[in-house]
Amino acid sequence: MLTPPVDVTFTQFADRVGVPLWALKESMRLVGEKYGTDSMGAIDIPLIDEATWSGELEDVLGGTFGVVADLQHFGDRWFAGRSANQAWTAHLDGFRARGAFVGLLSNLPPSWERHRRFMIDDSHFDGIVLSHAVGSRKPDPEIFELAAKRAGLEPHQCVLVDDMEKNVTGAVAAGWQAVHFHDADQAARQVSRLLAAAVPLAG
CATH class of the missing domain: 3.40.50.1000 (HAD superfamily/HAD-like)
Structure with a gap:
């Protein structure tokens, strides 16, 4: 609630990194599933660090969906342009x-x-x-x-x-x-x- 709605941010982020929104969300789900949690659980607790998580997302995007993407510095790019509510x-x-x-x-x-x-x-x-x-x-x-x-x-x-x-x-x-x-x-x-x-x- 302190930031814009997450769906809005997802759409903006996907556009920014050039990844179809559905592929991004599904890749996050699959990486989370690997660690027995949901899309963000692996880094929220954390079980792995952000760089490792971003790399695994890139691997799933490329290997499963044929989408080549650079998702490093995910957080910096996720918050770019976001303002507090x-x-x-x-x-x-x-x-x-x-x-x-x-x-x-x-x-x-x-x-x-x-x-x-x-x-x-x-x-x-x-x-x-x-x-x-x-x-x-x-x-x-x-x-x-x-x-x-x-x-x-x-x-x-x-x-x-x-x-x-x-x-x-x-x-x-x-x-x-x-x-x-x-x-x-x-x-x-x-x-x-x-x-x-x-x-x-x-x-």
């Missing part, structure tokens, strides 16, 4: 002003950390839990349990705001409340209703 950042600051605990819970490779900090600094959050730092990722229950403990809250007192349905489902399964993000104002209205009901939040 200022509307959502403003809502987060508003929630904190109303007394809510606002945390960042993100699936993020270690090599992408500098991009995340460039887009939005840590001062906007009361706590930060990143997949690469804790060895678990959304929608795994372990990361929700850890995030709740770090916030000093019970799971039912926490709410995840996320634009991926599988993460929303995972949060609910872990005992959290959840808001499926479609746009900043829609999500803010739903979170505001929870605040009005005096539910302590971790987002």
Whole structure:
């Protein structure tokens, strides 16, 4: 939610590197499957570093789909031209002003950390839990349990705001409340209703 929708970024990235979008996504799926996870799991935890992952994507693209591509420095090119969602950042600051605990819970490779900090600094959050730092990722229950403990809250007192349905489902399964993000104002209205009901939040 702090960046443009992932589908938009996927399309822009595929155009930038000259790879058909379907081939890029399928190659990511196949590499993830090799490591027993989904498309990004291998570098989110991480099981391998970004350069190795990018090389394996290139191998699958070429060997399986006949697409020659240079995907090195993937993160630098993924974040090129991306800007923070200022509307959502403003809502987060508003929630904190109303007394809510606002945390960042993100699936993020270690090599992408500098991009995340460039887009939005840590001062906007009361706590930060990143997949690469804790060895678990959304929608795994372990990361929700850890995030709740770090916030000093019970799971039912926490709410995840996320634009991926599988993460929303995972949060609910872990005992959290959840808001499926479609746009900043829609999500803010739903979170505001929870605040009005005096539910302590971790987002």
